[in-house]
Amino acid sequence: xxxxxxxxxxxxxxxxxxxxxxxxxxxxxxxxxxxxxxxxxxxxxxxxxxxxxxxxxxxxxxxxxxxxxxxxxxxxxxxxx
Numbered sequence: 001x002x003x004x005x006x007x008x009x010x011x012x013x014x015x016x017x018x019x020x021x022x023x024x025x026x027x028x029x030x031x032x033x034x035x036x037x038x039x040x041x042x043x044x045x046x047x048x049x050x051x052x053x054x055x056x057x058x059x060x061x062x063x064x065x066x067x068x069x070x071x072x073x074x075x076x077x078x079x080x081x
Contacts, residue, residue, distance in 0.1 A: 038062040 041058040048054075 034066055038066065 038059045041062060043058055044055050045058045045061070046053055046055050047061050
């Protein structure tokens with residue numbers, strides 16, 4: 001028989017309710033708005049990458065920048081733990 005002694009453990013939420021925290025909802029909304037912004041800007045533009053100048057769709061430059069930012073953010077969050 002196992003009995004709970006009423007320690008410091010709090011009951012965990014199961015199912016979908018446990019996955020839908022306010023922080024996760026906020027991040028999902030920001031990610032969705034970022035994708036909408038990126039894909040609304042589809043015209044080609046000239047971009048200088050240090051020395052060469054390239055012409056590419058603006059959405060690709062925005063998406064690449066967002067991915068690099070996410071990777072850098074994940075790296076620093078992981079190092080802080």
